[in-house]
Amino acid sequence: MDDIVKQALAKWPNVPDCYGWLGLDARGNWFMRDDQAQALGPFSGGTLASKGSQLKHEKLIDFIQRNFEADALGKWFFQNGPQRVYVELEATPLIWRLGDEFSVHDHLGRPATLLNCLMDEDGHLYLHTNTGFGRVHTMDMHTAAEAIEQGVWAVSEVLAADLPTRFAYVASPQVLHKK
Numbered sequence: 001m002d003d004i005v006k007q008a009l010a011k012w013p014n015v016p017d018c019y020g021w022l023g024l025d026a027r028g029n030w031f032m033r034d035d036q037a038q039a040l041g042p043f044s045g046g047t048l049a050s051k052g053s054q055l056k057h058e059k060l061i062d063f064i065q066r067n068f069e070a071d072a073l074g075k076w077f078f079q080n081g082p083q084r085v086y087v088e089l090e091a092t093p094l095i096w097r098l099g100d101e102f103s104v105h106d107h108l109g110r111p112a113t114l115l116n117c118l119m120d121e122d123g124h125l126y127l128h129t130n131t132g133f134g135r136v137h138t139m140d141m142h143t144a145a146e147a148i149e150q151g152v153w154a155v156s157e158v159l160a161a162d163l164p165t166r167f168a169y170v171a172s173p174q175v176l177h178k179k
Contacts, residue, residue: 002067005080024089026138089171093133106132113131
């Protein structure tokens with residue numbers, strides 16, 4: 001977490017949490033969801049318009065990614081100064097990218113070591129690593145298929161609906177908050 005964020009937390013410890021305003025899609029892109037986007041439906045499974053506006057500002061994206069983590073309940077958030085901005089997940093909290101020799105790193109740029117590989121009923125590929133759980137980016141599926149075909153990775157089947165409980169993450173903190 002950035003020092004400036006830690007200082008803001010110390011100065012303003014009781015700022016209310018924010019829900020529904022930030023989303024992470026299945027390709028590791030960040031979306032700002034204003035009132036209008038939220039009114040059009042959920043981030044995941046909604047319409048393109050309900051996703052909101054994709055963030056393009058590199059320094060803002062870097063700031064979000066440096067301050068992105070999960071709470072004890074598995075709700076992922078961006079610590080924006082003193083305010084926790086909970087993130088709506090289209091797929092998983094991490095999106096995996098693949099490199100040379102089937103190396104793995106997340107959409108935040110952190111390298112990881114593969115623990116196991118899972119495929120759901122729709123053919124989506126997930127990796128459980130030493131740094132967390134996430135879905136493989138669609139642009140890297142060819143490389144992932146090579147790892148599987150060469151016997152480098154063994155795949156287990158899983159139901160997509162079981163993933164949040166099994167890997168302790170909340171896809172929609174906003175829905176959980178409203179309950």
